[in-house]
Amino acid sequence: MARASSILRQRKHLLAAAALAGTVGLLLLRNFDPAKSVIFPPCPLHFLTGWYCPGCGSLRAMHQLLEGNLRAAWALNPLTMVLLPFIGYGLTSQALLVLRGKGLPGVFLSANSIRVLCAIIVLFGILRNLPVHPFNLLAPGAMLHL
Numbered sequence: 001m002a003r004a005s006s007i008l009r010q011r012k013h014l015l016a017a018a019a020l021a022g023t024v025g026l027l028l029l030r031n032f033d034p035a036k037s038v039i040f041p042p043c044p045l046h047f048l049t050g051w052y053c054p055g056c057g058s059l060r061a062m063h064q065l066l067e068g069n070l071r072a073a074w075a076l077n078p079l080t081m082v083l084l085p086f087i088g089y090g091l092t093s094q095a096l097l098v099l100r101g102k103g104l105p106g107v108f109l110s111a112n113s114i115r116v117l118c119a120i121i122v123l124f125g126i127l128r129n130l131p132v133h134p135f136n137l138l139a140p141g142a143m144l145h146l
Contacts, residue, residue: 011098014098015099026066030067032063052125053125054124057141061076072144075142075144076141079120089104
């Protein structure tokens with residue numbers, strides 16, 4: 001029983017450290033624009049190849065979201081904006097699981113659903129690099145110039 005209590009305490013400490021790191025990260029992201037700050041590194045794929053990965057623009061989108069600018073956040077990375085509520089749900093569920101032993105209701109994804117999600121992410125990464133309309137609007141920030 002003492003071992004289980006020790007493990008629970010360790011998990012709570014780990015959760016507290018992750019929450020603190022997440023809060024610091026969000027504060028940095030809120031106060032420093034990734035487009036202008038050297039605190040946040042550039043996307044390695046874009047830096048090396050000039051191609052946009054599916055996540056390109058995500059930090060800038062999160063910064064805009066924290067600023068309350070939904071239009072700019074969407075224009076920088078619509079996929080991030082679509083997936084963010086699901087990521088938040090999963091993180092909240094994990095935190096509650098550690099704190100009270102029970103998370104939020106689980107969402108079961110079949111293997112095929114996971115494959116489709118992966119395909120959507122890869123397809124988004126490919127389409128946003130096509131230099132033809134309307135796909136060129138998927139490049140980070142391109143929709144801001146409409």
